[in-house]
Amino acid sequence: MSRKPDPKPMPKIPAGGIQPLLDQSLCFAVYSAGLAFNRVYKPILDPLGLTYPQYLVMMALWETDEQGVGELGELLFLESNTLTPLIKRLEAAGFVTRARGAEDERQVHVSLTGKGRELLKEASCIPGKLLEAAGMSVEQIWRLRGSVAGLRDKLRAAVE
Amino acid sequence: MSRKPDPKPMPKIPAGGIQPLLDQSLCFAVYSAGLAFNRVYKPILDPLGLTYPQYLVMMALWETDEQGVGELGELLFLESNTLTPLIKRLEAAGFVTRARGAEDERQVHVSLTGKGRELLKEASCIPGKLLEAAGMSVEQIWRLRGSVAGLRDKLRAAVE
DNA sequence: TCAAAATAAATCGCGCGCGATTAAATCGCA
DNA sequence: TGCGATTTAATCGCGCGCGATTTATTTTGA
Numbered sequence: 001m002s003r004k005p006d007p008k009p010m011p012k013i014p015a016g017g018i019q020p021l022l023d024q025s026l027c028f029a030v031y032s033a034g035l036a037f038n039r040v041y042k043p044i045l046d047p048l049g050l051t052y053p054q055y056l057v058m059m060a061l062w063e064t065d066e067q068g069v070g071e072l073g074e075l076l077f078l079e080s081n082t083l084t085p086l087i088k089r090l091e092a093a094g095f096v097t098r099a100r101g102a103e104d105e106r107q108v109h110v111s112l113t114g115k116g117r118e119l120l121k122e123a124s125c126i127p128g129k130l131l132e133a134a135g136m137s138v139e140q141i142w143r144l145r146g147s148v149a150g151l152r153d154k155l156r157a158a159v160e
Numbered sequence: 161m162s163r164k165p166d167p168k169p170m171p172k173i174p175a176g177g178i179q180p181l182l183d184q185s186l187c188f189a190v191y192s193a194g195l196a197f198n199r200v201y202k203p204i205l206d207p208l209g210l211t212y213p214q215y216l217v218m219m220a221l222w223e224t225d226e227q228g229v230g231e232l233g234e235l236l237f238l239e240s241n242t243l244t245p246l247i248k249r250l251e252a253a254g255f256v257t258r259a260r261g262a263e264d265e266r267q268v269h270v271s272l273t274g275k276g277r278e279l280l281k282e283a284s285c286i287p288g289k290l291l292e293a294a295g296m297s298v299e300q301i302w303r304l305r306g307s308v309a310g311l312r313d314k315l316r317a318a319v320e
Numbered sequence: 321t322c323a324a325a326a327t328a329a330a331t332c333g334c335g336c337g338c339g340a341t342t343a344a345a346t347c348g349c350a
Numbered sequence: 351t352g353c354g355a356t357t358t359a360a361t362c363g364c365g366c367g368c369g370a371t372t373t374a375t376t377t378t379g380a
Contacts, residue, residue, distance in 0.1 A: 017284030124177030133318035158293035
């Protein structure tokens, strides 16, 4: 078990600044990996009638049913200007219902319909398919997930 | 130097499938990290008059001037339906010019203007700013970049 | 030679993300 | 109690990503 030598040399970043290079950028790696995930998910989610962001909302609701738009936004790091039309499309597709809160009429509670709960059965095979597409061990994926989530949290902290 | 214990237990994925969970998903980590990058870049790129995808195209051109739409697409993993309007906006902003190829008139060559080359000077400080926002060592970032790019390549290979 | 196939970019429509703003309900506090 | 401040969601406009299609050019092979 010897350490594999890094195939590319690590770039230096002097204080004066450097030329930003595409394939040396972590941001571009994350950006293009996001595109790649979308392309893997597309043929898997199309038969379910979901887009990828809609799938994320459904995941949040399968985990905890009946959540407010604001709560979903905190989980997904999205605002109501993104979530409201997305959730309306999920409602139009029959997966969720939207209802104003009784105690606080500013809030809108999003709940799964029977059809929405049923969809979880068909979705349960998705993590396995992604695991195969990623072509990495569960351990590797889990470590990478932690690193990327940590990066996200650092970046979020940097803009307050 | 002892190994830090993983704060979260690694999930099992039995063959029958499991409930997909948001914060255990590598895809969501990448998705939300992408959102976070965008939010860090916004206040940095706004003064330059660039969006984040436009900045990526400029990076590609700063590295190699005069590239075809197809070449840029291969570098950035984007198609002409995304790049054409984006590049037209860069042209309208005065950063690039577009010209049909002389030998093959189907191709459109994108070249930097003087203004576009000038912009590199103001952009050279960006990697440093991002390094600070990420709050990680250069070594950590470089390793993570490699892992995420490797994941992207595996995912791309999985959809041909 | 020349028409069919292939290739490159552009066009169109839709669903995000998000900054800015608006509308409505609740809260706070004099 | 009442009125301004705050909170919550919704609305609007713009720039991506991308599937599907179109247009223009080049390549091909009978």
